[in-house]
Amino acid sequence: MLKFDITRAQTRFLDPFKKFETSTLVIETRKDPLSGDQARVLSFRARPLGPIDHQAYIERSQERPCPFCPENIERMTTRYLPQELPEGRLSQGGATLFPNAFPYEAMNAVLVLCREHYLRPSQFTPDMLANALSLASLAFKRLAKGQNYASVNWNYLMPAGAGLVHPHFQLAAGKAPTRFQAALRGHARAHARAQEGADIAADYIQAERQAGERWLGRLGPAAWLTPFAPRAIFDVMALIPGDKGLLDLKPAQIAKLAEGISRVLGFFEAEGVGAFNMALHTQLKPGAGLPCMLRLVSRVDIPPMGVDEINYFEKLHDEMITFLPPEELAQRLRPHWAG
Numbered sequence: 001m002l003k004f005d006i007t008r009a010q011t012r013f014l015d016p017f018k019k020f021e022t023s024t025l026v027i028e029t030r031k032d033p034l035s036g037d038q039a040r041v042l043s044f045r046a047r048p049l050g051p052i053d054h055q056a057y058i059e060r061s062q063e064r065p066c067p068f069c070p071e072n073i074e075r076m077t078t079r080y081l082p083q084e085l086p087e088g089r090l091s092q093g094g095a096t097l098f099p100n101a102f103p104y105e106a107m108n109a110v111l112v113l114c115r116e117h118y119l120r121p122s123q124f125t126p127d128m129l130a131n132a133l134s135l136a137s138l139a140f141k142r143l144a145k146g147q148n149y150a151s152v153n154w155n156y157l158m159p160a161g162a163g164l165v166h167p168h169f170q171l172a173a174g175k176a177p178t179r180f181q182a183a184l185r186g187h188a189r190a191h192a193r194a195q196e197g198a199d200i201a202a203d204y205i206q207a208e209r210q211a212g213e214r215w216l217g218r219l220g221p222a223a224w225l226t227p228f229a230p231r232a233i234f235d236v237m238a239l240i241p242g243d244k245g246l247l248d249l250k251p252a253q254i255a256k257l258a259e260g261i262s263r264v265l266g267f268f269e270a271e272g273v274g275a276f277n278m279a280l281h282t283q284l285k286p287g288a289g290l291p292c293m294l295r296l297v298s299r300v301d302i303p304p305m306g307v308d309e310i311n312y313f314e315k316l317h318d319e320m321i322t323f324l325p326p327e328e329l330a331q332r333l334r335p336h337w338a339g
């Protein structure tokens with residue numbers, strides 16, 4: 001059985017906003033059985049985020065040539081060695097892939113999604129995202145031979161770590177998993193040992209569908225939900241059961257996954273989430289033990305002071321604090337999910 005563990009602590013103080021009457025607050029600490037992530041869910045209200053405004057980033061990006069724009073990409077981006085990829089770069093349906101000039105993994109590529117220099121979150125169409133995921137899958141097949149674990153990652157705009165405005169993914173594949181992937185794999189293996197080979201992703205999906213509070217729905221190969229122990233204020237997850245990875249997905253399944261991403265991005269824009277990160281974690285071979293998971297997390301500034309949602313707690317304690325319970329996030333997302 002998967003354990004969705006919550007411990008609650010109570011704290012009290014005399015509240016200046018209630019004529020110094022006693023305020024009692026409950027702090028939840030949650031542990032996610034899929035990843036081992038620990039998160040604190042608090043119960044205070046937050047102001048809504050304002051509408052997204054990227055004007056300053058767009059203007060700054062126009063001060064120098066953009067290497068990912070169609071007129072520059074040929075002469076300003078890297079190419080593969082001829083013995084690795086004779087054509088130098090991979091292109092498909094408006095997307096282009098080439099080596100990352102600032103690599104941090106054995107196989108590390110940049111995938112420019114489109115010819116457009118800037119798109120709002122809601123402008124990433126399912127077709128464009130499906131094309132990018134399918135190109136990522138092709139790139140792993142051709143360029144990540146001998147690697148075991150991979151990810152398709154996205155920093156959307158500067159507060160999320162993007163160096164350029166022009167929409168691009170980063171692909172990474174290596175022999176060893178990243179720390180988070182190792183945690184996922186470790187929990188999957190422990191679950192399989194304890195439950196006679198059971199698939200942790202399938203069991204997690206079943207438990208969450210039954211609980212219902214964080215459930216969004218099944219869409220093609222993936223179940224979509226808000227994670228029990230979130231890694232951000234807005235954190236949405238897709239989970240693919242059955243020892244599958246990105247490379248096992250057929251075009252129609254990739255299209256469904258892309259549709260899910262596009263729905264979440266539409267919701268992000270409506271909520272004022274103007275910066276986000278995405279990671280799709282995937283094994284490259286069946287049996288490598290890594291459940292296939294996609295996460296989309298906000299990177300917002302909290303009004304009115306523009307406070308970064310990441311602080312010492314995430315950076316130095318490896319825990320997240322959120323004041324938007326995932327159950328409430330799911331409730332707010334469902335109308336967008338239904339379309």
Ligand SMILES: [Zn+2]
Nearest residue numbers: 066069117166
């Ligand atoms: Zn550009």
